[in-house]
Amino acid sequence: MPGRTGVDVLGGAMSHGGRSVVVFSPRGGTGTTTLAIALATWLAGLRPGHNSVALLDFHLPFGNLAAMLGLAPAFTLGGADQHWTPADIGRVFTPTSLGCNVVASPNDPLVAESVTVLECASALAFASAHHDLMVVDIGSNLNEATLLALESATALVMVVNGDPQALPAAAAARATLGLLGIPVDDIVLVANRVGSVHQLDSGTIGRALGHRAIYEVPDSPDVALAVKKGRSLMRDWPDHPWSVAVGRIGELCLGNDVSGLPALPRDGRRSWLGRRTRRRGHQPIGPPTVAIGRP
Template sequence: MTILCHPAARPDDLIPSIGGPVRTVDDLPSVLHALRDDPAEDLVVVGPAADVHDALRFAADLRMVRPTAGVILVRDHVDVALLTEALRAGVREVVTAGDDDALTAACNRSRELSHHARLNDGAEPSQQGKVVTVFAAKGGCGKTTIAINLAAALASAGNQVCIVDLDLSFGDVAISVQLEPVRTISDALPMAGHLDTTGAASLLTSYGPGLDVLLAPVTPGDAEKIPAALVAELLAVLKGMYDFVVVDTPAQFSEHVLTAMDASDHHVLLTTPDTPAMKNMRITLDMLDLLSYSREIRSVVVNRSDSKVGLSSSDVERVVRSSINGHIPSSRNVPISINKGTPIVIATPTHPVSQAITKFAHERLLSRPAPVRARAFARRSAGRR
């Protein structure tokens, strides 16, 4: 039975929007008693009459003692400062009083997250999802577009998928799918060292069925505040929540990127059929070999592979000295889909680009068990050198 902290004398009635059986209490201490009486309940709605600071402290404390429980905060007025404080305290969503549809949707999302978190609490390590890092050492190869569409293809196959935008300074995932970056990876900073599924869920932005996004920071300077250890912690928690975690990266071997590669079950390495990109791909493969990453978890993909630039597939293989595992054709429909904010895999599943990405997802990710990863033991010393 959902617990609503809302004085009975308050004229507005939130109960119809919450849905299902609801138990109403007058204050936050009474919420704790109600939760003790019902160990299976995982949703608390705090009405606008409650003091906001008390509500945030309550949410932060509840996250430690019952991590699967979600708190929905209803306020008469909502601003960015309140949203930021609420997310850091572990509140799942903040809803404006009077927006009944938003409250209903927030409660449904919270119940779904709590159900997922309870299932993960009993999950065996072998049941955890796969981390897939998409990387290109040269900008302009279409890395973000491929990462988003690959995630969409995996979600379309019935998987729960999360995209992590790890290009912390210049992330493009939000604008590519037209999401408002209200919550970003920066909001994880107060949770560093004790991040759980509830905290991770509070950072995510939903794009569509089976597809959520962890967005990159938007404030200048925030990228420098995020340690690589937090990235590792986030990926470890997210892979327990999703079937696939697809990581979009910047075009450089930063500490954050190498941390993601350490945590990855598969590396998707992207190039285009032009000399600078292929040269960088060759350097990338040499670097990954130097750092002792397993070649079994590696896929080399050529984007815009049918471009008329005088280089054949055999030429590309000869230059990069590696077999090619995926060919994605070029099409003007791809930038059109980006401008519309809808991945081409979702907008036009039968398009040759969509079919190529979907085929790659099935052949290289869905139909293959995750091999044992070899951690890059040389990475730290190589970085110092």
């Protein structure tokens, strides 16, 4: 990816005009927005109180990032003006309790249709000028706006699940990204919802896609429960296996080697779940990374 340097986020890379992590899935409903929010939360947690991360919703139409965060943003993409100045910071970015600032997509599909590539470019430039890091949820769309986001990405996260029917789309998407000049071997390939029933295992997915490594994110009912309760699993429960797995992906997006990190912990309990989570109540989720080997 252009600009990928492997510099630690707390070091020299945290200057303005920084990195962008683009989260993409070839199929809808795979967990792209959930992961984008969690990554932004994890990245924002590296510099709490610094407003260092912008989270942009480029899933047009029908992006639901703001809704998933329980936000009712006063500003969304689809406005006529794109020549923002520092005086517009408070207007364009919707702050969150997670430490990241959101650029929301419009609810109305007709407004979404009016969003131009120029506006998306302005949003990226404005977010980049005022944050150290950006996380962009592009959903399942490869269009002019999302290709723009991909072009400026320092890390691309592609989310797949173990649905056998989804594999051909994932393979086609990976090949298309290659044709577009994206270095596909650098893609951070994520198998989401590992451990859920009737899913292919990560090794099979990685081999089918010819990718050298695949990073597992476990299936957990706590993910949806947190959204339902308006909470953040990542912020409230950073040592939950799901949060730890997302943190590893965050490290990778920063270019950091995760191979030496300790094994994933089992989860404990958090009172807002409204129940006691038994220490032995979750299946072990296995190694976080499945090395596939070069095809």
